[in-house]
Amino acid sequence: MNRIPLFEQTLPETPVMRLRQEYAGNVIYVKRDDLLPFAFGGNKVRKAAEFYHAIVKQAPDVIMTYGSEGSNHCRVIALMAHAMGLKCHIIAAESNENHRVSANRRMVLAAGATVKTVPVSAVAETIENEKERLMQNGARVYFIPGGGHGKPGTEGYVKAYREILAQEEGLQVTFDKIVHASGTGATQAGLVCGEVLSKDANADATRILGISIARENPRGKEVVVESVREFFGGARKTDDFEKAVSFVDDYTLGGYGKTNDEVRALQRRLMTEESLPVDLTYTGKAFYGMLRYLTEHDIRNANILFLHTGGTPLFYDDLNDMINV
Numbered sequence: 108m109n110r111i112p113l114f115e116q117t118l119p120e121t122p123v124m125r126l127r128q129e130y131a132g133n134v135i136y137v138k139r140d141d142l143l144p145f146a147f148g149g150n151k152v153r154k155a156a157e158f159y160h161a162i163v164k165q166a167p168d169v170i171m172t173y174g175s176e177g178s179n180h181c182r183v184i185a186l187m188a189h190a191m192g193l194k195c196h197i198i199a200a201e202s203n204e205n206h207r208v209s210a211n212r213r214m215v216l217a218a219g220a221t222v223k224t225v226p227v228s229a230v231a232e233t234i235e236n237e238k239e240r241l242m243q244n245g246a247r248v249y250f251i252p253g254g255g256h257g258k259p260g261t262e263g264y265v266k267a268y269r270e271i272l273a274q275e276e277g278l279q280v281t282f283d284k285i286v287h288a289s290g291t292g293a294t295q296a297g298l299v300c301g302e303v304l305s306k307d308a309n310a311d312a313t314r315i316l317g318i319s320i321a322r323e324n325p326r327g328k329e330v331v332v333e334s335v336r337e338f339f340g341g342a343r344k345t346d347d348f349e350k351a352v353s354f355v356d357d358y359t360l361g362g363y364g365k366t367n368d369e370v371r372a373l374q375r376r377l378m379t380e381e382s383l384p385v386d387l388t389y390t391g392k393a394f395y396g397m398l399r400y401l402t403e404h405d406i407r408n409a410n411i412l413f414l415h416t417g418g419t420p421l422f423y424d425d426l427n428d429m430i431n432v
């Protein structure tokens with residue numbers, strides 16, 4: 108099995124930049140996890156780097172995962188598998204939403220991953236059947252849950268949180284809020300666990316604000332709380348986790364991939380005035396939700412950290428629609 112030198116070491120610290128302008132009356136800092144140096148970066152790289160170590164230990168022949176072949180997760184896993192000299196097999200759910208050939212999808216296919224698409228209702232069964240089929244053919248299979256969910260994924264953002272604490276010290280600034288796009292919840296769970304670990308068991312992690320890009324509460328929040336519980340495995344009082352998780356579902360704009368003209372205008376503004384690429388599905392939508400949240404909760408003159416979770420290839424898909432030349 109080949110080794111990816113980058114994942115053999117600790118990932119390098121991602122930069123924190125201060126935006127030139129104020130937004131909703133606040134100073135905005137951006138932590139650029141979109142610049143993580145593997146396959147166009149993003150939060151799926153932090154998660155993959157954690158799974159990487161478990162994969163090396165187990166030495167499988169095939170990495171299997173679940174997700175849309177146009178997803179950031181599948182791009183990172185397919186490229187990681189290929190770089191490790193392993194096969195990648197993806198189970199995807201049928202979707203009638205988006206038929207365009209995205210940049211992520213092209214990279215997944217270029218990496219030689221195989222994709223089996225089935226109706227959503229058949230996903231769990233298909234995963235088991237496909238594992239069985241591969242194993243009967245003598246292959247050892249390592250399965251990564253969709254989105255890089257699970258304890259290793261959470262661990263990736265516990266580490267990122269430690270990085271943020273060190274950067275606060277370096278910059279001599281305390282972030283009043285740490286805001287990011289929240290999907291399956293592993294990113295948020297990791298940050299919350301990092302905050303809890305950084306202080307005592309009653310640490311106030313409510314400064315971490317997950318802006319839901321799709322899920323509604325109570326389920327959205329419950330999944331994050333579950334991941335926090337799983338991470339601590341009963342080693343901590345669990346009642347506090349409910350309070351610690353702020354999962355905001357007010358700006359989902361009707362669901363996954365749904366957007367509006369204000370998000371599009373913000374995307375264009377951030378690109379042209381701050382040189383900051385954001386996509387419409389995750390980071391642009393979360394940035395938009397963040398500004399509305401700050402206004403609606405009368406938060407002003409605060410230092411806000413926006414964690415840029417990536418999605419650079421999605422930005423290019425959007426760009427083709429944004430600028431028609």
Ligand SMILES: *Cc1c(COP(=O)(O)O)cnc(C)c1O
Binds near residue numbers: 151180254288416
């Ligand atoms: C997957 C993803 C998220 C959501 O991360 P979760 O850990 O699933 O909550 C946010 N932003 C981008 C760009 C993503 O690709």
